Amino acid sequence: MKYMLIMRADDEALATMVNADFDEVMGTVGRYNDEMIRAGVLVAAEGLDSAADGVVVDYSTEPPLVTDGPYGETKELFGGFYILNVASKEEAVEWAKRSPMTGAGFKTEIRRITSIDEFPQDNEWIRKERTWREATGQL
Amino acid sequence: MADPTGRDAVAAVWRIESARITGALARWTGDFALAEDLAQEALAEALVTWPRDGVPRHPAGWLLTVGRRRAIDAFRRRRALDERYAALAHQLGEGGAATGGDPAGGHATGGDVLWDPDRVDDDVLALMFVSCHPVLSREAGVALTLRVVGGLTSDEIARAFLVPTATVQARITRAKKTLQASGVPFAVPPAEERRERLGPVLNVLYLIFTEGSSASAGGAVLRLDLASEAQRLARVLSRLIPGEPEVNGLLALLELTAARFPARVGPDGDPVLLERQDRRRWDRSAIRRGRAALSRAARSGRGLGFYGLQAAIAECHAVAPSVEATDWDRIVLLYEALGSLAPSPVVDLNRAVALSMARGPTEALAVVDGLVAEGSLAHSRLLPAVRGELLTRLGRLAEARGELERAAALCGNERERAVLERKLADLDEGAG
DSSP states (O other): EEEEEEEEEEEHHHHHHHHHHHHHHHHHHHHHHHHHHHOOOOEEEOOOOGGGGGGGETTTSSEEEESSSSTTOOOOOEEEEEEEEOOOOHHHHHHHHTTTTTTEEEEEEEEEEGGGGGGGOOOOHHHHHHHHHHHTTTT | OOOSSSSSHHHHHHHHHHHHHHHHHHHHHHHHHHHHHHHHHHHHHHHHHHHOOOOSSHHHHHHHHHHHHHHHHHHHHHHHHHHHHHHHHHHHHTTTTBBBOOOOOOOOSOOBBOOOOOHHHHHHHHHHHHOOOOOHHHHHHHHOOHHHHHHHHHHHHHHHEEEEEHHHHHHHHHHHHHHTTTTTTSOOOHHHHHHHHHHHHHHHHHHHHHHHHTTOOOSSHHHHHHHHHHHHHHHHHHHHTTTOHHHHHHHHHHHHHTTTTHHOOOOTTTBOOOGSSOOOGGGGHHHHHHHHHHHHHHHHHOOOOHHHHHHHHHHHHHHOOOSSSSSSHHHHHHHHHHHHHHHHHHHHHHHHHHHHHHHHHHHHHHHHHHHHHTTTEEEEEHHHHHHHHHHTTTHHHHHHHHHHHHHHHHHOHHHHHHHHHEEEEHHHHHOO
């Protein structure tokens, strides 16, 4: 079973991160990642660049409103994600609890990753998506 | 919603921590069998306490502390006033929460920590080597590895292997007694013995995987879990012994084989043969991981071994867009290499199949007839199934029918027999 651990933090929490010692942060996050690699459960991990350099498209108006960087009203920003292959949701939760990115304002969201197999296989768009995933090596 | 205090949460912690806890306790007591008991007792206590009081902040530390306390109780009960007890009592009486002696080493300094992150890897590796020790039978090695290194319960192991729980428990108990009687030390074998001792470890992981991957009926889901547990353990091992080509070879083989699982069973539950599999259903990320492991194995420059060669064959299939576009010549060569490394009629039979794809059925039939003449695989459905296939392609349909009928009669698995019977039906259609 694959689960995505989505690391979230609000503005204040991110500010504390910026002030933290770089080597120390690298060390604690690195050890955490290493632990998951050692346990054979880590499939993928990516970090996201600063939300200030991102763009938000808001659909509440017509045409949609395009604005620069952080998520406007939303206070919690996604900082990165892990993909784990584990035996149960509880195990994913247990790994999340071990994250070093803790304290006020930090959150981890845990979501099961669905598979294309869960969609109707006779749908032509699902078939097309399969072909594309196959061709791009990401199924 | 996950209940954080529930049984499932204990199971999750256990899955993550059991190997390290048992390993640390084994190093500390110098007694593998005792450590396994202590760890199980700690787990039992967690199952009672955590749902009531909540999961502790440091679950691993909690389990270790309970295990260590139980160890002291056990030593006291035995009134074993030997050196070990004296050493332990001395060190633990002073009660540093995280300290423990090194009774096995005999030169305990008191500075040795029970939970030493630098030694965790060695502990887990030692657990793998001890669980798969050659003095144990294969079944015992499999059961012990799944329980001690994988953290599966006896119930889970029993369900996966379709045997009664009592059988699994008996196997584990007997295995621990055998290890004790043989005086197997809790340690990673010295470098010069390691390659030799690695064989059984890889073999046990391979057996676990094979058991999980051969499921086509009954409890299929759990058996796939078993296959993925073997993959996980192989990943752990390749991380613990990074330079060993056969470890990477095995990991590659498991990843590349598992990549095909999604396409191996049809909607009706019947097995789907390689040539009919929908390759779009293959797990691309598993293929990528497998190929990466295989290239690590190849980079060692020592040549591919038993698992690496099989992985290389699996890779040929994984990268081919279709059966026709598969590099069958390379597969023939790889089977030849495999056959000279580990001669077996099954390898020869597979080579014959690859030959028939690369150079046509005539040459392949000669190999198969050779096997028949030797009397190899006399009771296996595989030989007549392949021979029937080759004869069909050569247009010798009457002979082909006889072979396929024989294969169906020898086939114990209903699903597979259905596939053979369909081939027979196709034959009739083709003839008529």
